[in-house]
Amino acid sequence: MGAPLVIGVDVGGTKILSGVVDRDGNVLGRNLVESPGTSEQDVLGALDACVEALVDDRVGAIGLGVPANLDRATGRVLRATNLPLDDFDLAAHARSRFGLPVAVENDTNAAALAEWKLGAGKGLASLVMLTLGTGVGGGIVLDGRLFRGWAEIGHMVVQVGGPPCQGNCHGRGHLEALASGSAADRIAQELWGQQADSRTLVERARAGVDEALGALDEVAEALGAAIGSLANLFDPELIIVGGGFGEAVADLVLGPAQEAARRQALAPADGTLRVVPASLGEDAGLVGAGLVGFEALDGAW
Numbered sequence: 207m208g209a210p211l212v213i214g215v216d217v218g219g220t221k222i223l224s225g226v227v228d229r230d231g232n233v234l235g236r237n238l239v240e241s242p243g244t245s246e247q248d249v250l251g252a253l254d255a256c257v258e259a260l261v262d263d264r265v266g267a268i269g270l271g272v273p274a275n276l277d278r279a280t281g282r283v284l285r286a287t288n289l290p291l292d293d294f295d296l297a298a299h300a301r302s303r304f305g306l307p308v309a310v311e312n313d314t315n316a317a318a319l320a321e322w323k324l325g326a327g328k329g330l331a332s333l334v335m336l337t338l339g340t341g342v343g344g345g346i347v348l349d350g351r352l353f354r355g356w357a358e359i360g361h362m363v364v365q366v367g368g369p370p371c372q373g374n375c376h377g378r379g380h381l382e383a384l385a386s387g388s389a390a391d392r393i394a395q396e397l398w399g400q401q402a403d404s405r406t407l408v409e410r411a412r413a414g415v416d417e418a419l420g421a422l423d424e425v426a427e428a429l430g431a432a433i434g435s436l437a438n439l440f441d442p443e444l445i446i447v448g449g450g451f452g453e454a455v456a457d458l459v460l461g462p463a464q465e466a467a468r469r470q471a472l473a474p475a476d477g478t479l480r481v482v483p484a485s486l487g488e489d490a491g492l493v494g495a496g497l498v499g500f501e502a503l504d505g506a507w
């Protein structure tokens with residue numbers, strides 16, 4: 207019997223989550239390490255430890271989800287977001303370290319793959335997933351295939367001349383500057399001072415505080431504008447919204463965002479476009495990395 211399991215690794219800017227994953231997306235064991243994020247050597251050490259903690263003879267391959275732009279032909283990490291991994295062949299590193307097939311995918315593409323194969327988008331031929339976390343990422347499934355390229359959905363302009371974007375981005379009014387966890391932190395601080403953050407905003411909205419509800423309406427408008435544009439570009443059957451901030455505000459924001467999106471969308475999406483929460487929660491990235499691992503196991507890499 208061939209090894210039926212893989213290790214998926216969700217490599218984040220602050221933590222590395224690994225898990226033993228089966229073909230149905232069940233996570234059979236998991237491990238979390240803080241990602242030091244200060245040097246390439248530290249990150250690789252943390253990554254190796256995260257795999258080492260779980261690897262046994264049932265494991266036949268490794269899938270890595272990385273917040274990075276990848277060379278599509280080789281899987282080489284060209285430029286990572288929030289990680290000191292530039293122009294580095296991560297797959298080759300893990301292959302030689304563990305002697306197993308290894309595949310690498312962008313982390314939000316991996317999350318979209320998981321939501322499509324096993325989560326809220328199961329059985330559909332097209333969808334767009336948006337991940338609202340510290341930043342905003344996303345993945346696109348079209349014609350029954352995951353788009354494997356670099357889709358920076360968070361950096362769509364939704365407000366010309368709007369607030370400056372963050373990190374390496376020099377644009378303004380991007381979705382990430384208006385509808386991410388960091389955007390919510392900024393909005394809360396503008397309303398209530400430096401002590402406030404996105405949690406304050408969500409708590410106060412739940413308590414019915416007018417400024418908080420108004421601010422989340424603006425978040426929903428921005429998100430809806432982006433989703434309406436995505437609907438007009440790709441005509442997806444479904445829009446899935448996940449990520450830590452996305453989950454925290456799903457019941458407050460997704461309904462109004464769907465309404466706002468339908469106002470921008472062409473027929474028939476102006477009446478049919480659906481915006482739903484992700485269903486795999488924080489495990490989407492991990493499970494998606496596992497699915498990528500199965501691609502390596504099956505010889506697709």
Ligand SMILES: [Zn+2]
Pocket residue numbers: 360361371372375376377378380382
């Ligand atoms: Zn941007």
